[in-house]
Amino acid sequence: MANAIEARALRKSFGRTRALDGLDLTVRTGEVHAFLGPNGAGKTTTIRILLGLLNKDGGEAVLLGGDPWRDATTLHARLAYVPGDVTLWPSLTGGEIIDLLARLRGRRDGIDAKRRQALIERFDLDPSKKARAYSKGNRQKVALVAALASDAELLLLDEPTAGLDPLMEASFRECVNAERHDGRTILLSSHILSEAEALADRVTIIRDGQAVETGTLAEMRHLTRNFVDADLAAPVSLEGVPGVHDLDVQDSRVRCQVDHAALGDVLALLTSAGVRSLTCRPPTLEELFLRHYSTERVGLGARS
Amino acid sequence: MTRAGQAGPDLADTGLADTGLASTGLANTGLAGTGELTRLALRRDRIALVATVYVIVALVAGTAWTFRKLYPTAAGRAALAATGEGNPALRFLYGRLYGDSLGSLTTWRYGVWAGIFTALAAIFVVVRHTRTDEEAGRLELVGSAVVGRDAALVAGLLTAAAPVLAITVLLWTALPFTGLPAAGSAALALGIGACGLAFTGITAVAAQLASTAGGARGIALGVLGAAFMLRGVGDAAGAGGLSWLSWVSPLAWIQLTQPFAAERWWVLALPLATFALGVVLAFQLAARRDLGAGLLPDRPGGPAASRLLSNPVGLAWRLQRGMLAGWVAGYAVTFAASGAAAKGVGQLVGTSTALQREFARLGGQAAIVNAYLAALMLLAGLVGAAYATSAVLRLRSEETDGRAEPVLATRTGRVRWALSHITVAVAGTVLLLAVAGVAAGLGYGLRAGSAGTEVTRMLGAGLAQLPGSLALAAVAVLLFGLLPEAAVPGAWTAVGLVVAIALFGELLQVSHWVLDISPFTQTPRLPGGTVTAEPLLWLCLAAVGFSVIGLLGLRRRDIG
Numbered sequence: 001m002a003n004a005i006e007a008r009a010l011r012k013s014f015g016r017t018r019a020l021d022g023l024d025l026t027v028r029t030g031e032v033h034a035f036l037g038p039n040g041a042g043k044t045t046t047i048r049i050l051l052g053l054l055n056k057d058g059g060e061a062v063l064l065g066g067d068p069w070r071d072a073t074t075l076h077a078r079l080a081y082v083p084g085d086v087t088l089w090p091s092l093t094g095g096e097i098i099d100l101l102a103r104l105r106g107r108r109d110g111i112d113a114k115r116r117q118a119l120i121e122r123f124d125l126d127p128s129k130k131a132r133a134y135s136k137g138n139r140q141k142v143a144l145v146a147a148l149a150s151d152a153e154l155l156l157l158d159e160p161t162a163g164l165d166p167l168m169e170a171s172f173r174e175c176v177n178a179e180r181h182d183g184r185t186i187l188l189s190s191h192i193l194s195e196a197e198a199l200a201d202r203v204t205i206i207r208d209g210q211a212v213e214t215g216t217l218a219e220m221r222h223l224t225r226n227f228v229d230a231d232l233a234a235p236v237s238l239e240g241v242p243g244v245h246d247l248d249v250q251d252s253r254v255r256c257q258v259d260h261a262a263l264g265d266v267l268a269l270l271t272s273a274g275v276r277s278l279t280c281r282p283p284t285l286e287e288l289f290l291r292h293y294s295t296e297r298v299g300l301g302a303r304s
Numbered sequence: 305m306t307r308a309g310q311a312g313p314d315l316a317d318t319g320l321a322d323t324g325l326a327s328t329g330l331a332n333t334g335l336a337g338t339g340e341l342t343r344l345a346l347r348r349d350r351i352a353l354v355a356t357v358y359v360i361v362a363l364v365a366g367t368a369w370t371f372r373k374l375y376p377t378a379a380g381r382a383a384l385a386a387t388g389e390g391n392p393a394l395r396f397l398y399g400r401l402y403g404d405s406l407g408s409l410t411t412w413r414y415g416v417w418a419g420i421f422t423a424l425a426a427i428f429v430v431v432r433h434t435r436t437d438e439e440a441g442r443l444e445l446v447g448s449a450v451v452g453r454d455a456a457l458v459a460g461l462l463t464a465a466a467p468v469l470a471i472t473v474l475l476w477t478a479l480p481f482t483g484l485p486a487a488g489s490a491a492l493a494l495g496i497g498a499c500g501l502a503f504t505g506i507t508a509v510a511a512q513l514a515s516t517a518g519g520a521r522g523i524a525l526g527v528l529g530a531a532f533m534l535r536g537v538g539d540a541a542g543a544g545g546l547s548w549l550s551w552v553s554p555l556a557w558i559q560l561t562q563p564f565a566a567e568r569w570w571v572l573a574l575p576l577a578t579f580a581l582g583v584v585l586a587f588q589l590a591a592r593r594d595l596g597a598g599l600l601p602d603r604p605g606g607p608a609a610s611r612l613l614s615n616p617v618g619l620a621w622r623l624q625r626g627m628l629a630g631w632v633a634g635y636a637v638t639f640a641a642s643g644a645a646a647k648g649v650g651q652l653v654g655t656s657t658a659l660q661r662e663f664a665r666l667g668g669q670a671a672i673v674n675a676y677l678a679a680l681m682l683l684a685g686l687v688g689a690a691y692a693t694s695a696v697l698r699l700r701s702e703e704t705d706g707r708a709e710p711v712l713a714t715r716t717g718r719v720r721w722a723l724s725h726i727t728v729a730v731a732g733t734v735l736l737l738a739v740a741g742v743a744a745g746l747g748y749g750l751r752a753g754s755a756g757t758e759v760t761r762m763l764g765a766g767l768a769q770l771p772g773s774l775a776l777a778a779v780a781v782l783l784f785g786l787l788p789e790a791a792v793p794g795a796w797t798a799v800g801l802v803v804a805i806a807l808f809g810e811l812l813q814v815s816h817w818v819l820d821i822s823p824f825t826q827t828p829r830l831p832g833g834t835v836t837a838e839p840l841l842w843l844c845l846a847a848v849g850f851s852v853i854g855l856l857g858l859r860r861r862d863i864g
Contacts, residue, residue: 048709048863048864051709051712051713052712053709053712053713053862053863053864054862054863054864055860055861055862072712072717073715073716073717074715076712076713076714076715076716077714077715079713080713081709081710081713083706083709083710083713085706086706087705087706087707088707089619089623089707090516091622091623091626092605092613092622093604093605093606093607095606095607095608095609096605096606096608096609096610096613097609098609099608099609099613099614100609100613100614100619101710101711101714103609103613103614103615104614104615104616104619104711104714104715104716105714105715106714106715127607127608128604128605128606128607129604129605130604130605132515132516143710156713
């Protein structure tokens with residue numbers, strides 16, 4: 001089985017609001033896939049359809065080779081889920097909730113006690129506190145420990161680090177990297193780009209219920225422009241050179257954006273003039289992301 | 305969608321964020337921001353508050369009007385009064401009757417119940433604007449603005465006082481239009497309003513004691529239930545014996561004022577003093593605790609789950625057992641006490657010939673005791689329906705609060721999850737009705753010297769109410785599956801309608817078609833009545849049918 005999640009042209013509306021408008025999403029087995037988008041883009045709706053909590057209005061969704069709506073309960077035995085907004089039963093303790101969720105997932109004997117203990121220590125969680133006494137971050141930790149301690153083959157994590165402090169965020173990243181080595185598939189919805197950049201093998205960016213970009217970070221960068229900032233020995237005219245955009249020349253300083261395909265030619269031009277210093281870097285994920293979300297920057301459209 | 309989500313626009317609408325606080329002259333005091341918070345609360349509840357005021361005023365004024373139509377002659381009214389005063393079961397349900405004028409009859413039939421409805425409104429409003437907001441973290445947001453420490457509690461009290469005052473003023477002005485004397489109208493209106501205020505004060509204290517909204521509501525509703533039972537037993541006991549019990553109950557004070565009869569205005573001081581005491585105590589308690597904390601402590605729990613907590617039913621049981629324990633304790637105490645009062649009830653012989661005629665017409669002592677016990681069991685069934693409905697509706701709050709999601713993301717299917725809470729609801733209702741029967745049987749049997757037979761007989765009488773209670777729970781399941789948005793208001797409206805039909809339907813001579821909607825119209829009056837299996841079987845069938853349709857609906861709809 002090549003793909004853990006395969007969604008085609010998913011559509012879902014709530015009343016007159018169209019939450020998903022033909023969304024495509026492919027998550028390969030064994031990869032960490034980041035699902036990026038601003039609030040309200042449709043990330044949580046997609047995950048809830050994949051969990052069979054919502055029924056899709058149209059399109060196709062295949063999860064672990066099954067139908068997420070029809071085969072919900074059998075599929076759920078093979079996955080673990082961390083909701084975006086973790087609410088717990090106020091009268092139960094964190095430890096009880098971790099055990100309960102593991103047993104509901106289908107393990108009679110509960111969970112691997114050693115693994116549970118290690119995770120509780122790693123996330124610095126007090127398992128005997130009632131959930132009503134937990135802060136948002138601690139509630140998040142309970143859900144994370146419950147998911148990570150399971151032996152599920154697929155983890156669906158909806159903004160898992162919202163509310164965690166930087167130290168715990170680092171612990172989370174270590175855990176995800178460890179899971180990757182164990183061969184688990186992880187779908188990580190997020191709007192924290194550095195997290196996705198650090199963890200994800202592949203990325204899908206969604207906007208208004210549609211996937212606008214998908215691929216590895218390298219592939220996505222490939223499709224876009226590089227930022228070039230050079231200090232030259234002699235002036236050189238880049239005016240009118242194909243593939244050069246937003247040219248800004250101040251004396252010997254040249255700044256511009258260059259299409260991936262034209263990069264070689266532009267660099268040759270620059271070196272022929274003599275380079276004193278040169279910075280050439282691909283766009284960060286943040287810049288890729290912003291490109292899809294800011295309307296003023298339509299001119300940057302690199303997919304053309 | 306979520307309640308927290310609604311607070312946002314409301315805050316903006318009421319100008320809470322504005323800095324008009326200095327103009328109130330309360331800035332920098334513990335009361336800063338009270339006006340803004342009260343306006344916010346009134347705005348959030350405007351529809352529910354207006355509806356509550358309308359229903360209560362229309363109920364009382366409407367009954368006064370209907371009585372005039374139904375009992376136009378003095379003889380007819382005297383006969384009704386003789387029934388009302390002579391039958392301990394009716395005294396238990398509705399209270400004492402002073403005189404036989406239209407006003408007296410209205411006070412008898414609605415004095416206690418209008419007081420209960422007003423008290424319920426006060427309890428829900430006070431808890432909603434103090435503990436619920438605190439629990440949801442909204443008070444934290446508000447408290448970080450220029451808002452005094454006492455502002456939320458004062459705003460909650462003012463918000464509860466607003467509908468209570470509206471009810472009082474409207475009844476005061478409306479009742480004379482139905483032809484009732486002005487003085488009596490004033491006494492009845494003030495009595496009902498003062499009762500609402502008394503429970504406003506009691507709830508203010510409850511909201512400081514418990515650390516959760518559910519706990520605070522539980523304490524206040526427990527006091528209301530105890531007040532009803534004390535009054536019921538005291539009133540049923542008639543002139544002698546335990547009748548002093550009525551004086552302990554805020555619900556009895558309305559009739560003890562004797563509107564349209566002696567008009568003992570000084571009795572109104574009792575509820576007003578209760579209100580004042582409650583408010584003072586609440587502020588004292590509030591000053592001693594932190595935001596979010598209660599006075600009753602929160603204990604840490606086990607770091608690992610017990611074996612019990614390993615399937616959906618275990619979870620539902622764990623979540624609901626605290627509430628059920630409270631209900632069982634309340635049922636045991638009140639029905640044992642009410643049952644014990646049955647002996648005195650049967651010995652009563654009226655002073656007037658009309659009363660004695662009525663006594664004989666009802667079938668003498670044994671029949672009167674049976675009628676009283678049957679009224680007790682009807683009440684157990686009606687309140688049991690309310691318990692079953694709230695236990696089923698736990699499903700809806702689990703769903704809207706996002707706690708259903710992690711469970712449904714495991715191997716637990718929707719139907720299995722829903723059945724877990726339904727199982728607890730059914731088992732809890734069986735337990736409650738059995739406790740009601742056994743407790744009433746013990747209470748009466750021990751005094752009458754026949755505990756063994758009474759316990760068996762009353763256990764049967766209690767369990768006979770089961771199909772009726774469960775039919776209403778099934779309505780909640782049906783709505784939850786098919787119309788989740790309407791489940792909570794719809795299910796409670798159904799319970800309210802059934803209670804209204806059971807208590808007031810026959811008296812107001814509504815058509816049989818309406819009476820027959822209520823499952824408790826089909827339930828045998830036990831002990832003493834005859835049992836036919838057919839209607840009970842139909843009720844069970846309807847309950848199962850509704851539940852199955854509801855569960856099928858749940859399988860098809862979106863969650864959340």
